[in-house]
Amino acid sequence: GRVWTEIGALEGQLSGQSVLIRGVAQTIRPVSKKMAFLVLRQFTSTVQCVLSVDKESVSPQMVKFATVLNKESIVDVEGIISVPKDPITGTTQQVEVQIKKLYCVNRSVPNLPINIEDAARSEKDFEKAEQTGVQLVRVGQDTRLNYRVLDIRTPANQAIFRIQCHVEDVSSLAGFLQMRFLRSEGFVGIHSPKLIAGSSEGGAAVFKLDYKGQPACLAQSPQLYKQMAICGGFGRVFEVGSVFRAEDSYTHRHLCEFVGLDVEMEIKEHYFEVCDIVDRLFVAIFDDLNENCKTELDAINRQYPFEPLKYLRKTLKLTFEEGIQMLKEAGVEVDPLGDLNTETERKLGRLVREKYDTDFYILCRYPLAVRPFYTMPCYDNPAYSNSFDVFIRGEEIISGAQRIHLPELLTTRAEACGIDVKTISSYIDSFRYGAPPHGGFGVGLERVVMLFCALNNIRKTSLFPRDPQRLTP
């Protein structure tokens, strides 16, 4: 085969070098009958290619052929690298390719529903355009999601999903630099069933279905099964998988299907052992993103500028009561045994940042009444629980807790929460055969990426988002 060069690898190549590249024709700009510019794109990179009539290989017909190509067509270019110099300062500019041969591999339609350059613009571009009286097209969210295969071609979107993959890697599978954090900490990767008999978090937010004549639903979380894996003697388990929630609320941070990273582990003395894993896992993830995803973070920053995440080497841990007190001192009254809402969470996030200089922290010891039935009450005060939420920039990315490993208490708590214990009898029975104290947490992957990059909507970090109003594409 021939030697192909990725567009991202062109920068730094020497003038005069022959290259063969494949890319998407992002921009086609005719200059005259003898000359045209083509911007080719691949992933987060672009390169300007120059097509100019010469004696050997480029004819006026070729220039004409190029100028009638439809945008977003796939093209192959054989050409020569040229590194133009600024005529005044003499400094070298971005690498260009002088086209010698041009093939169209597959044509795109002439009228695209989304123009990628429009879709890639930042708020700054719009401000600049307004000042200079230029009219730019704004691509709305619905249009983007309706034509998602086009929308995800923007550099920022290409970067978002590479970052998402990286977060998964570092936490679990083929991590960079042998990090494989959870594996190295003795966690075993598992796959729990997604077709299950009942709800796992309580509440009505389940998708019901017919399982060969038996009522069933899509798993709301791996919760009950990851705990049963602990009962099965695995010690420490994790899972990265799809989670289904029949959400009624249409918000910036809820999806009906998302990717969950679930962790469950035996604990020896205290549920803070679970918080300790959160602390070290996320410091490793954030460090790794900052270190190894600079290109992707730059691409996102160009379209959606954001401040780098502030986090401490040792993650801050506050109690719910301390949080309530901070809010109170700032003039915000909240129910001390209730839950925080989006607004009070964000407010607390800002207060924490002011006081402790971090955008990432753990809030623990939540009131028992606002936690799921399987949550362990505090030994010293059963109005509270051995549980925690974790926040990035004032928004929840994780909830976790110690679980009840005592079958009698579990039954009592399930009944108190209005759950029909018959539907979870095999789960409760799992704790009758000798079950160790344990705890764990669940992370929403889309939320981690959204909030690390300070994006304003979870639909931006889901490849083909499913929300209460969207099932296609």
Ligand code: 4AD
């Ligand atoms: O807070 P949740 O519902 O907790 C559980 O599922 C527990 N079983 C976890 C545990 O081990 N204790 O969900 C966990 C995380 C949330 O913090 C959030 O990041 C994400 O999952 N999440 C959602 N993400 C997108 N859309 C939704 N509808 C989400 N619901 C929860």
